[in-house]
Amino acid sequence: MKLSLSWIKDYVEIPEDMDLKKLAYDLTMSTVEVEDAEELARRFDKMIVGVIEKIEQHPNADKLKVCKVDIGGGEIKDIVCGGSNIKEGLRVAVSQPGAIVRWHGEGEPVEIKNAKLRGVESYGMICASTEIGLGDLFPLKEEAEILDLSDFDVPAGTPLADALDMNDIILEIDNKSMTNRPDLWGHYGIAREIAAIYDWPLKEIEPIDIDVKSDFQVEIDAPERCSRYIGVEMSGVNVKSSPYKMQNRIWKAGMRPINALVDITNYVMLATGNPTHAFDADHIKDHIVVRPAAEGEKLILLNDEELTLCGDDLVIADAEGPVGLAGVMGGAKDSILPDTQRVILEIANFEATGIRRTTQRYDVRTEASSRYEKAIDPERCDQALAMSMKYFTELYPEMKITGFVDNYVNKLERAHIDVDLVWLEKRLGKHMTDDEIRGKLEKMGFDVEINGDNMHVVAPTWRSTGDISIKDDIMEEIARMYGYDNFTATSFTTSFTEDINQKDKNLIRNIKEYLAFRCGMQEVYTYPWMNDVYVNAVLQNTDGILRLSTPPAPDLGYVRSSLLPNLCEAVVKNERYFNDFSIFEEAQVFFDRNYTSPYDETESLPEQKKHIGAAFASSVKDVTILFREAKGVLEFMPRYTHMEAFEFKKEEKPVWADDVVWLNIYLGKEKIGDMGLLSKKVSMECGIKNLNTMLFELDATKLKPLPSRTNKFEHLPEYPETEYDISMLFDADATWDDIYDVIMGKKKASALVKEAAFVDEYRGKQIPEGKKSVTIRLLIGSNEKTLTSEEIESAAEIVMKKLGKKMNAELRTQ
The missing domain is CATH 2.40.50.140 (Nucleic acid-binding proteins)
Known part of the structure; x- marks a missing residue:
């Protein structure tokens, strides 16, 4: 929200030498977040x-x-x-x-x-x-x-x-910081807050009395949805330009001036925070009715969008049907036209939740709906009426009020809260006198009565629509007016009754640090929804996937059940800039399966899990290099993050994977993830044009951190160890797991061989058809002595013989 400081000065006298940075800081620390303070000139x-x-x-x-x-x-x-x-x-x-x-x-x-x-x-x-x-x-x-x-x-x-009167300061307020402060959605509300912060006098907007007898009527058929509706029927007006000062202020607040009749309504809304609307009275048949819409009823809005309404919508209607979507936007039928000479001014209060549902249903959000859905108070209608009549009288001296109705069906009750002053002092961590407490609250409009250790507080009307409801709210009001910076830190003691070493939470952090720091990967964050293109390409089945009732875009309706579609989209976006990169994401995924809330057994929620996914993209033609990189990251993950090791099997091919290059990831007998090369078909459907892409995804909720008591000390070798490389020919379908099992399995090929590692694989002209050359690095050593070259050669010979016997392998000679 944009605010003009010169406009605010209409209601509170701010010294000319006031430090703008201090004003913005004090507002941010006590009330709302000031994102920017621009010197407009x-x-x-x-x-x-x-x-x-x-x-x-x-x-x-x-x-x-x-x-x-x-x-x-x-x-x-x-x-x-x-x-x-x-x-x-x-x-x-x-x-x-x-x-x-x-x-x-x-x-x-x-x-x-x-x-x-x-x-x-x-x-x-x-x-x-x-x-x-x-x-x-x-x-x-x-x-x-x-x-x-x-x-x-x-x-x-x-x-x-x-x-052009541009010597002004424009304050830009973060709307999120005042979601629960409907009283601040206007210049007067912010002026009231500034006056309270600095204890400056606030200029009151005096209410007015209108006493006109006429046949003009307003009916409210949904009192639970519309607590108050003021209608003022006026003649002697016309469409003309509003004064430049009014246009200038409307523009500074981020809106567009239109004409005097519309500008008055927008000006009053920006000033008081209460939306107003003007109908062309000649287009209203009979009288105004505030009622729920009939199912299937049609309404054309001011922006020419035609809506098919439902029974949950609230409309402003006349004898012929809806003329406006209550609290959101007026209809085209009753709009201000070039020949308008009579108007009906609407100043109303609508129930917040219903307005919010309607704006979401039709994706129509306006300045008016943004204020109504925050639950503004109906008493503010008096301020809006007084200010509206002031400007109609000034701009149209010949104007006459021909009808007036103030239908106030649900009187607002001010919030009453009792506060224990002993409790308040303990929570604040500071003793404050009764006069100090009363002073802080009364300058914000609260009525305060203190009797011993008990305080009875009555909130003002503009804070009684849900903003102030419990004693903690009163504590917050006192604390922020005292100034958070003015509290001194005090030590406190507490006791922990359970283990605070949360190994499962630490494990996720360790995995992310391992992927980022040791593996050099980049962490990404994606939205919790998925694009239809990537869902259809990667997952190929939408069973069990949640859909959003009001998606951010027509093709973004699915809630993620896997991290892979969004990772593929990230690959597409990065392919324009990089030829080689690796990314990962840790996030929640959601499933359309009932899950009982741990906090409320009666509440059923979609099932949620934590997943970790990664994508390795490269322009290399030899996908073996990419496969080994991804598999290496996974193989070393348990060691560096201190969790139970998982193993790789080939049981069930992921739908998105290449026919050959894929593996399932198991923890014990349970499958916890997959890895594999994205197939050419899926890559093309995703729009990945020039890169090969390896993916993996793990169910992080299944990973098990190691308890510290299983760690054991291993002494560094006292005698030198030797790396010994051998290259042997194996059948083309031989796997490294089988080779490793022969060398290092339960029956080790040689007691002197401490480890075996894969180095390389080669197929070429020198290799017979149906065979492949595998280079193996043996780590040979003894715990008792330094080995001679003959003993090292002998240990390697034993390994080669066992590989020849078990796997029909032979030493490569060329």
């Missing part, structure tokens, strides 16, 4: 008001003119311009050299410099509104139009920021 640096004194035809271009422009101080400058509406005597916006603009309102910002245009020297630029970011405030009537400042009676040379 800086957007218009080096921009001034100029007056066109004379216009001459450009000698080398039919569509260009050479304007002699008074830029103040008696200086006349030549500026080449092609504006369609330039004329002598016109006040214009001039960007001098050094100003930043966007050519024709498009593209990246550029710095204006002196230049020759078709051979004529030009000083700066005469600008259109879109070129200096004012397109919404001064809409173009035609494409080549420049900004006409004739309505601003200022001398040439006046800084543009001064002429």
